[in-house]
Amino acid sequence: MKITLYKRGAEADLYLDEWYDRKVIIKIRVPKSYRHPKLDLKLRTSRTIREAEILHEAKKASVPTPTIYFVDEKEAKLVIEYIEGIRIKEHFEKLNHVELNRICKDIGIKIGLLHKSGLIHGDLTTSNMILTREQKIFLIDFGLSFHSQDNEDRGTDIHLMKRALDSTHYESAKGCMKSIINGYAKIMKRGLMRKILDRVKEIEDRGRYSGERHT
Amino acid sequence: MMKPMKRVKQLNCLGIESTAHTFGASIVIDNGEICSDVREIYIPHKGRGIHPSEAAQHHNNKAQSVILKALQSAGKNVNDIDIIAFSCGPGLGPCLRVGATVARALATYLNKPLVPINHALAHIEIGILTTNVEDPLVVLVSGGHTAISAFGGKRWRIYGETEDITLGNLFDMFARATELATPGGPEVEKMAAKGCKLIDLPYTVKGNDVAYSGLLSAALREYKKGTPLEDLCFSLQEIAFSMMVEATERSLAHTEKKELLLTGGVAANKKFQLMLESISRQQNADFHVVDVKYTGDSGVQIAWNGILAFQKGITVKIDDSIVKPRWRLDQVDISWRS
Numbered sequence: 357m358k359i360t361l362y363k364r365g366a367e368a369d370l371y372l373d374e375w376y377d378r379k380v381i382i383k384i385r386v387p388k389s390y391r392h393p394k395l396d397l398k399l400r401t402s403r404t405i406r407e408a409e410i411l412h413e414a415k416k417a418s419v420p421t422p423t424i425y426f427v428d429e430k431e432a433k434l435v436i437e438y439i440e441g442i443r444i445k446e447h448f449e450k451l452n453h454v455e456l457n458r459i460c461k462d463i464g465i466k467i468g469l470l471h472k473s474g475l476i477h478g479d480l481t482t483s484n485m486i487l488t489r490e491q492k493i494f495l496i497d498f499g500l501s502f503h504s505q506d507n508e509d510r511g512t513d514i515h516l517m518k519r520a521l522d523s524t525h526y527e528s529a530k531g532c533m534k535s536i537i538n539g540y541a542k543i544m545k546r547g548l549m550r551k552i553l554d555r556v557k558e559i560e561d562r563g564r565y566s567g568e569r570h571t
Numbered sequence: 572m573m574k575p576m577k578r579v580k581q582l583n584c585l586g587i588e589s590t591a592h593t594f595g596a597s598i599v600i601d602n603g604e605i606c607s608d609v610r611e612i613y614i615p616h617k618g619r620g621i622h623p624s625e626a627a628q629h630h631n632n633k634a635q636s637v638i639l640k641a642l643q644s645a646g647k648n649v650n651d652i653d654i655i656a657f658s659c660g661p662g663l664g665p666c667l668r669v670g671a672t673v674a675r676a677l678a679t680y681l682n683k684p685l686v687p688i689n690h691a692l693a694h695i696e697i698g699i700l701t702t703n704v705e706d707p708l709v710v711l712v713s714g715g716h717t718a719i720s721a722f723g724g725k726r727w728r729i730y731g732e733t734e735d736i737t738l739g740n741l742f743d744m745f746a747r748a749t750e751l752a753t754p755g756g757p758e759v760e761k762m763a764a765k766g767c768k769l770i771d772l773p774y775t776v777k778g779n780d781v782a783y784s785g786l787l788s789a790a791l792r793e794y795k796k797g798t799p800l801e802d803l804c805f806s807l808q809e810i811a812f813s814m815m816v817e818a819t820e821r822s823l824a825h826t827e828k829k830e831l832l833l834t835g836g837v838a839a840n841k842k843f844q845l846m847l848e849s850i851s852r853q854q855n856a857d858f859h860v861v862d863v864k865y866t867g868d869s870g871v872q873i874a875w876n877g878i879l880a881f882q883k884g885i886t887v888k889i890d891d892s893i894v895k896p897r898w899r900l901d902q903v904d905i906s907w908r909s
Contacts, residue, residue: 366824390846391813479778516778523728565661565897
């Protein structure tokens with residue numbers, strides 16, 4: 357099988373390849389010429405390592421993620437399992453109300469499982485979730501993920517998810533966020549969840565010109 | 572340009588800008604022709620930021636002469652004005668109220684429609700007018716804004732923004748504390764050109780959001796330790812811009828837009844332009860920068876938006892024309908785009 361460029365993401369080039377008879381994605385964080393070489397190297401290597409670590413830990417937290425086969429720190433390269441499915445972003449508008457709620461609730465559960473295990477995804481958008489034919493949701497792109505039990509970090513994760521819905525899927529954003537929180541509530545204890553959701557509002561209020569956001 | 576009805580006479584709009592340090596007035600015609608652009612800028616005391624009531628006092632003193640000059644240099648009489656547009660927010664309350672008061676008085680006296688304009692939207696629309704882009708991802712960077720936005724479903728949607736201070740704030744606050752002149756952006760840019768060593772400072776990107784306050788504190792700590800200011804300015808720019816460029820590239824990949832538009836005061840920075848141009852190439856998008864004359868705040872952008880809004884029947888009654896200091900871009904319904 358010939359190696360083909362599968363997708364050029366913001367952070368990395370993705371190639372489709374075979375690895376000991378397995379279909380894999382080769383993810384290479386290519387150097388960015390716009391930034392200082394020192395900063396560039398630091399970001400590419402630290403994120404490659406972080407992604408490999410946390411993809412694995414997420415699996416232990418019962419969150420479906422692709423399996424890591426190989427890590428090349430020097431080249432900022434990962435060989436990861438190819439997940440057959442569709443990006444939720446593309447699929448979103450085609451779903452009916454019931455399916456959408458079910459999927460969003462499941463997304464909420466996945467976020468809850470990560471947070472409960474002290475993991476923060478760091479870039480929750482519908483571009484970073486894959487839905488398989490068996491209706492299983494895989495989370496991908498863990499380059500900005502990190503360890504934290506801090507409500508500020510958990511709140512930021514939820515805020516980013518909400519932002520992604522508000523901007524990309526504005527027509528269904530409100531209902532979807534509700535379902536995500538319902539799922540999240542299945543995993544997180546009620547008191548803790550309250551605190552995190554209060555923090556989400558605090559984060560929004562801290563941003564620019566938030567005064568009329570809640571009116 | 573589409574017009575809602577057949578019109579014999581062209582529409583002249585007087586735009587009044589007064590969100591922060593600039594009091595500006597301009598006449599723009601409905602075909603997009605910019606007839607005048609007059610600005611007076613309040614300069615705070617050295618080492619200080621904008622004092623809102625002092626700035627408002629400055630605007631009060633300059634309002635009359637700025638508006639007269641805008642009429643004169645456009646070769647217009649006050650009776651030629653068909654629409655009066657003013658920056659309604661977001662911005663500093665005392666400053667906004669000066670522009671609004673003048674606009675209300677003129678609208679009442681001349682019996683002309685009054686149109687309230689969102690300042691962030693004004694930066695975007697003047698960028699679109701001067702670059703002819705159609706459906707861009709917009710990077711809006713200024714003293715008041717640091718946001719990544721694209722249009723969808725009647726509104727400009729925010730894909731990413733600063734979670735604390737803006738890029739403009741960052742440079743201004745750093746410049747004030749290190750006794751560089753303000754506005755800080757151009758000063759930091761000049762100083763950065765003499766530096767080359769990258770100092771280790773915090774780099775904070777959260778999804779498509781950025782946060783700059785940690786970077787500011789760390790840079791000021793380094794300054795107090797005696798790190799050369801040239802290297803510090805170089806590093807501050809390098810890291811602050813890289814953060815925003817990364818968030819922008821991620822938004823470009825996510826939205827798959829084919830145009831990138833840079834607008835707002837910080838858009839004048841050459842280094843930042845080059846960086847964004849580089850990611851635009853990577854993501855197969857065309858890169859555009861607002862006409863450099865209109866990066867900063869001006870009456871021009873308000874007047875042009877006044878035309879766009881008025882043509883869709885957007886006006887406000889004098890009694891309802893209160894300013895909105897915290898009026899977010901994503902709260903404005905847009906009827907002239909689809």
